[in-house]
Amino acid sequence: MLKEKWAIVTGASSGIGLATAKLFSQNGAKLILIARDESRLKALKEELESETHIFSVDVSRYDEIKECFLKIRKITKNIDILVNNAGILKSSMFIMTNQSSIEELFRINTFSQMYMAQFASKMMIKKKRGSIINISSIMGVSGSSAHAAYSASKAAIVGFTKSLAKELAPIRVNAVAPGVVMTPLIDSLTLDEKEELVKKIPLKRLASPKEIAMSIMFLASEMSSYVTASVLEVDGGLCSI
Ligand SMILES: NC(=O)c1ccc[n+]([C@@H]2O[C@H](COP(=O)([O-])OP(=O)(O)OC[C@H]3O[C@@H](n4cnc5c(N)ncnc54)[C@H](OP(=O)(O)O)[C@@H]3O)[C@@H](O)[C@H]2O)c1
Numbered sequence: 001m002l003k004e005k006w007a008i009v010t011g012a013s014s015g016i017g018l019a020t021a022k023l024f025s026q027n028g029a030k031l032i033l034i035a036r037d038e039s040r041l042k043a044l045k046e047e048l049e050s051e052t053h054i055f056s057v058d059v060s061r062y063d064e065i066k067e068c069f070l071k072i073r074k075i076t077k078n079i080d081i082l083v084n085n086a087g088i089l090k091s092s093m094f095i096m097t098n099q100s101s102i103e104e105l106f107r108i109n110t111f112s113q114m115y116m117a118q119f120a121s122k123m124m125i126k127k128k129r130g131s132i133i134n135i136s137s138i139m140g141v142s143g144s145s146a147h148a149a150y151s152a153s154k155a156a157i158v159g160f161t162k163s164l165a166k167e168l169a170p171i172r173v174n175a176v177a178p179g180v181v182m183t184p185l186i187d188s189l190t191l192d193e194k195e196e197l198v199k200k201i202p203l204k205r206l207a208s209p210k211e212i213a214m215s216i217m218f219l220a221s222e223m224s225s226y227v228t229a230s231v232l233e234v235d236g237g238l239c240s241i
Contacts, residue, residue, distance in 0.1 A: 011086030015183030179235025
């Protein structure tokens with residue numbers, strides 16, 4: 001489905017990004033994978049069959065992203081897909097949330113997606129085609145107690161996505177808003193907390209990373225050729241109640 005397409009995936013060393021890299025590779029995409037942990041990226045690269053390049057980059061740092069794109073341009077001039085997935089979760093009641101946590105959440109979850117999209121879209125504009133998929137969160141759509149700063153960092157992605165889609169058309173820009181996904185990101189939740197969450201989800205289970213990756217692939221591929229400026233909620237119905 002993605003044969004000969006060049007795709008950049010951030011946060012590819014774990015969870016949703018790792019599942020997306022595997023799915024894209026199985027579907028013929030050539031990959032540029034980004035995260036900080038080089039050893040996990042190397043291990044993933046060995047598993048993948050399609051052409052893959054890895055970069056250890058802190059996406060919260062503009063200078064590191066800029067340098068990375070200089071290297072990417074030496075590999076290819078054609079970026080077809082950008083998956084802005086790297087992110088962190090921090091939980092605390094807002095009154096107890098310190099300034100450095102708020103700023104870190106916005107640097108990693110929000111500003112990084114803007115910087116990545118700016119560099120990637122400059123490459124896409126020349127070909128007048130491409131698909132950018134920004135990973136938001138259902139918390140950015142509905143809010144969540146003890147996650148005000150995280151939710152705000154993800155809500156910003158919704159406004160960013162919809163605005164960029166208007167600016168960049170025919171390049172398509174969409175967001176995926178996952179519900180609760182079984183990745184290391186939610187390791188801090190106790191078993192009891194996970195069971196309580198499951199009770200609230202109409203589908204009565206958490207999502208697998210692959211289920212989110214399949215939604216990302218839909219938005220990356222021509223199957224969604226008339227979809228732009230949308231936020232795809234992949235939450236088992238959690239947001240509907
Ligand atoms: N899991 C959920 O329930 C859930 C729900 C809604 C939305 N999401 C969103 O989905 C995305 C992926 O999360 P996940 O659940 O797959 O979490 P995860 O397993 O913890 O993976 C997070 C990824 O982001 C990378 N990352 C974090 N900070 C980075 C930085 N400064 N620079 C470069 N890479 C960085 C990590 O790699 P390194 O540590 O190697 O840098 C890792 O590859 C996030 O944006 C998250 O907010 C997740």
